[in-house]
Amino acid sequence: MGLSKDIGAHLFAGLAGLLATVRWGGKPRDCPRHNPAGLRDPGRLHYITGMIRPILIHPDPRLKKVCDPVVEITDEVRRLADEMLETMYDAPGIGLAAPQVGVMRRVVVMDCVKDPALPARPIVLVNPEVLWRSEELSTYEEGCLSIPEQYAEISRPAEVRVRWTALDGSPQDEQFAGLWATCVQHEIDHLDGKLFIDYLGPLKRQMITRKMEKLKRERARLGA
Ligand code: K1U
Ligand code: ZN
Secondary structure: OHHHHHHHHHHHHHHHHHHHHHHOOOOHHHOOOOOHHHHOOHHHHOOOOOOOOOOOOOOOHHHHOOOEOOOOOOHHHHHHHHHHHHHHHHOOOOEEEHHHHOOOEOEEEEOOOOOOOOOOOOEEEEEEEEEEEOOOEEEEEEEEOOEEEEEEEEEEEOEEEEEEEOOOOOEEEEEEEHHHHHHHHHHHHHHOOOOHHHHOOHHHHHHHHHHHHHHHHHHHHHOO
């Protein structure tokens, strides 16, 4: 009786692992089958929606526009948030804003827990607003999923207090510090049509933009 229960449990675990692998579209190290720790982490498994959205690459007019607020949290907004989280984890990135996937709404996702030994902390911020900025600045070498392989040191307020609406409609208010503060400001900038290269001088910005134009031409030529 005990043995057949055990065999049943093993068969179920094997089948679940196989199904997870078949549905998984991300990198092997994030795949529950290749990373059994991920399998035990419901925070990460929850976001296997099977839908990774293409990320827009600069220059693109949609990355320069101010996004509209979300007026009602519908199933469509919840699906968008799930797919944005999956896209962010797959990239991989620590944040993603809706305009980066071509949706002109004020939605951001973040998870700045970089250590895989720690539990994931996915956050969805609908209509985020900065309520307070510290006078103290912090400098971080920023990257952007819409400007691949380009990095620059950017100084921003070291701490910010942000208000937003959660997916269940509840108002949230949190003070962010460290990488979380840098990331949330980078993401809110995206909602206002601003990229980290807009903080650079015109020559550096132009050099990066030309590199991205070349990358886009090459990708188009390869059909990628
Ligand atoms: O919004 C984005 O383009 C995502 C961006 C967020 C960000 C990075 C650095 C500073 C501020 C905001 C990224 O996630 S770029 C990728 C990245 O930084 C990263 C990827 C994997 C592990 C750790 C960092
Ligand atoms: Zn970015």
